Each structure stands twice: as structure tokens, then as C-alpha cells.
Amino acid sequence: METSWFVVVNPRAGGGKSIVDWPKISRILNKYDIRYTHAFTEFKYHAVELTVNAVSKGYRNIIAVGGDGTLNEVINGIFIQKEVSPSEITIGVIGVGTGNDWFRMYDLPHNYEDSIKAIKNNRVFKQDVGLVEFYESGVRHKRYFVNAAGVGFDAEVALRTNRLKDLGKRGALLYILSLIKALIRYRTTRINVKLGRNHIQDKVFSITIGICRYNGAGMMQVPFALSDDGLFDVTIIKRISKLNVLANIHRLYNGTILKHSRVVGLRGSDIEIMSVPNVNLEVDGESVGETPLKFSILRQAISVIVSDSFVQPEVPQEKVSKHITTIEQ
Incomplete structure (x- = not known):
């Protein structure tokens, strides 16, 4: 066979x-x-x-x-x-x-x-695979993923989107509708992010941990991600007003979100996320559990079929360095 x-x-x-x-x-x-x-x-x-x-x-x-x-x-x-x-x-x-x-x-x-x-x-391409350990009802689980994971607001939107899907709702605007509904109720949470010896502790709106560049039905929250470099691209959106979120949705789609003053871009292979209270997690758009979380990456661990026209995007290092800090693990 x-x-x-x-x-x-x-x-x-x-x-x-x-x-x-x-x-x-x-x-x-x-x-x-x-x-x-x-x-x-x-x-x-x-x-x-x-x-x-x-x-x-x-x-x-x-x-x-x-x-x-x-x-x-x-x-x-x-x-x-x-x-x-x-x-x-x-x-x-x-x-x-x-x-x-x-x-x-x-x-x-x-x-x-x-x-x-x-x-x-x-035509085969070897891409990275992420592994996240999380909790659900107090029990530790793990899940592999190949695209992106979201913590906080991202996960809240995914949860609402999946509930609508379970009700038979479909369409291109489903994610935007869920985003707006989630925005009305969502509150930022104090989150501790650990990458190697680096810690970020702040009120955080959302975190995206990406292997590939797109999530949320076409958004580019990790616009410089490379799917075979053995590193996660991490975008942290700190506490931000709801009006500011709405005014900058276009940045999520055109890949300029890292230019925003309330956004931090990081790159690393091992990530730990803790929060009080616990916040939700989604992986590849699926709602799975909540914090505390531990991410690790398996480099070029799976073979995927890609199009004949695919070329791994190359971005000048000076442009990446301007917006992303690579963390030594």
C-alpha cells in the first residue's frame, strides 16, 4: 500500500x-x-x-x-x-x-x-509541526498542529466561530461576525509569556503562535513566519481599546500588524504561557482547552504536498529584525 x-x-x-x-x-x-x-x-x-x-x-x-x-x-x-x-x-x-x-x-x-x-x-515539502500541552477541566492534554495557535481573544473568536458552525452556519463573514461579537464581551488578561530566559508579563489582548502565516480566514498575524525553520513566530497584542482593534483590523489582513505600537513580535522554539484567570486556546482554528500552556516545535517533521508554484517566501533579514526579536533558547 x-x-x-x-x-x-x-x-x-x-x-x-x-x-x-x-x-x-x-x-x-x-x-x-x-x-x-x-x-x-x-x-x-x-x-x-x-x-x-x-x-x-x-x-x-x-x-x-x-x-x-x-x-x-x-x-x-x-x-x-x-x-x-x-x-x-x-x-x-x-x-x-x-x-x-x-x-x-x-x-x-x-x-x-x-x-x-x-x-x-x-511535490513534497517538509514542514514543522507544533506540539502544545494544555489543560481541560484540570486534566493535562497535548495536541499537534501545523498552522497556528491562538491564545486569549483569538481563541475566544474561534470558540464562537465553531459554535456557529455546529449550528450549521457557514460563509465568508462568519469569522468577522464572531470577532465583533467576541470583542463586545472580551476583557484583557494578565499573561506571563516565557521564551527561553525572556519573560513578558503584561495585560494581553491576544497571542498568536504561528508555523504558517495565515489564520482567522485570511488574517496575517505572523506575516514573516517560515514553515520549515524550526521556530515559532509569536505575535503578542497587548492591552488595546476596542476602538483601536476595529481601527486596525486591516493590519491583520495586510500583514502590517507588527508595526502597531501595542504589538510585540518574537521568534523562538519553546514557549510557556500562564495566566490568572485561565484563558482559552485554539489550534488550527479548533477550540481545545486553556492555560497553562507549553509549546514546542518539531522541525521539518511532516511531508506535505504543495503546489508546483510554491516558493518559500524570503524576507530581507533587516526587515524581519526590525519587527521580530529572535530568542535564544
Whole structure:
């Protein structure tokens, strides 16, 4: 089964678009002579279980059909299975979800034909994988991620967005609607961030810990992130007024957020975050738990299919240094 693909299909992705479009996706897979077996997820975290079982049966190539959340579950299945090293497994993605932020990093097409062409062409890129330890109901858990994690306001928005998705709501404005509703109620929290020997203790609005550059349905809160350098890019937005947030939303989308006077940019491989009271965490857009948190990174730990046109963005070091402090670990 070394050359066959196991396809994990999330039928709820894109508000049910995935299940409606599956016959079309299947036909295109057959058109390009991609040998595969598929399974539909039936409940939360089912993609984790399906992936573990697929690897145990000998599959070394996995396709996720869905969005960022589906991809995250597949990644976690790959890293908790014990059959082989995760580095021996290749992941392809056919995007059907709402945010699809991970796709943006790799210039992946959103139409099925071109997505499957990319899988057929099999251009592989080794990217970093994040690991976060967190708490839920007082119990410590861990979760792997490949795009970004958010703490504080980011996580509050994700929580509201996911609740709306659970109610069947979909659309491009879903994240913005959740952002505005969260902004009305959210309060900043005193948070302690530790990177190596450096500490930041302050009233904090939100923190983004990024491997890739995009989150929140197209926002660029970590605009200089490189997905294979073995480092997290960290953007900390300190206490800020709600009017100031609204006035600077455009900076979140155009990648200039680090120019704001209340924003700090850092880069490092090991991060600890504590707060009183506890604040929420999201990883790859999924709400998972709360502080205290401990982040670590696995460099170039997974092989992903990227588009033929993808080139790892290069940013002049002087520009990065102007906005980001790299922390020695």
C-alpha cells in the first residue's frame, strides 16, 4: 500500500459541501489514476482514529478532504500512531472547509481538479509541526498542529466561530461576525509569556503562535513566519481599546500588524504561557482547552504536498529584525 492513498473525508466540511461534492472529487481522483480507499468521518476526532487505523494497515499516503480542522485531526492521527515515524508519511489536502488558512501558505488551489493534479505531481515539502500541552477541566492534554495557535481573544473568536458552525452556519463573514461579537464581551488578561530566559508579563489582548502565516480566514498575524525553520513566530497584542482593534483590523489582513505600537513580535522554539484567570486556546482554528500552556516545535517533521508554484517566501533579514526579536533558547 506504499503507493496507495487513504482518503479521509469530512462530510460536514464547508457546511456539507464535502459530501455533496464527493462524487465529483472521486471521479477526478480516478481520472488521474490515483489509487485510493476512502472513509467518511462520523464524529469529532474520528479522523484521528481513521488515520491511525490506515497507517496500521500499511498506508503511508493520506489525503484530507475538508478544512483546517480535518487536516489537524489527520496530523494528530499521524503523530500518535506507533507503526512508523511520521516523517515516512505524506499528506495531501483537498480543501472544502471554511477558513482553509493552511492552504494559503502553500499557494494550493481551491478547485478540485488542480488540487488533485498537485497530489498527482507529488511535490513534497517538509514542514514543522507544533506540539502544545494544555489543560481541560484540570486534566493535562497535548495536541499537534501545523498552522497556528491562538491564545486569549483569538481563541475566544474561534470558540464562537465553531459554535456557529455546529449550528450549521457557514460563509465568508462568519469569522468577522464572531470577532465583533467576541470583542463586545472580551476583557484583557494578565499573561506571563516565557521564551527561553525572556519573560513578558503584561495585560494581553491576544497571542498568536504561528508555523504558517495565515489564520482567522485570511488574517496575517505572523506575516514573516517560515514553515520549515524550526521556530515559532509569536505575535503578542497587548492591552488595546476596542476602538483601536476595529481601527486596525486591516493590519491583520495586510500583514502590517507588527508595526502597531501595542504589538510585540518574537521568534523562538519553546514557549510557556500562564495566566490568572485561565484563558482559552485554539489550534488550527479548533477550540481545545486553556492555560497553562507549553509549546514546542518539531522541525521539518511532516511531508506535505504543495503546489508546483510554491516558493518559500524570503524576507530581507533587516526587515524581519526590525519587527521580530529572535530568542535564544
